[in-house]
Amino acid sequence: MAEPGVQPEAWAPFAEDMHGMFTDPVLTAVARKHGKSVAQVILRWDIQRGVAVIPKSVHRERRAENLDVWDFMLDPAAPAKCVGYMTTCAIRC
Known part of the structure; x- marks a missing residue:
């Protein structure tokens, strides 16, 4: 992601569930908090990482809900479960 001129993009950030x-349960607990x-x-996790x-x-x-992600910040370690989803989903470049 740090390569100059390359902008990572999540065009299907929910992977159709x-x-x-x-x-x-982990993501639900973070959301509830x-x-x-x-x-x-999930959207905030991506945005905070420059995606x-x-x-x-x-x-x-x-x-409207998808746009309402600018009034909170996630602890960098809190949604670590997202990393598992990112690695199991197909990545296309």
């Missing part, structure tokens, strides 16, 4: 991340949804925690996120939804309320 293929790994059960929306019901994961911040008064946010698991989706917001441009492109979440998709056809639901207006979810689109």
Whole structure:
């Protein structure tokens, strides 16, 4: 990610919930602690690491929720479970 001129991008940051991340107890606990949804925690985790996120939804309320990620910060170690999801999801360059 530190290579000059390269911007990492998460065009499907939720991986269509293929790994059960929306019901994961660790991510749910982090979300509850911040008064946010698991989706917001995942988006914030990516943003804090310099990843441009492109979440998709056809639901207006979810689109609004996806934008509401700027009023909290995650402890860098808190959502470590996300690392597991990142490594099990397909990465395309």
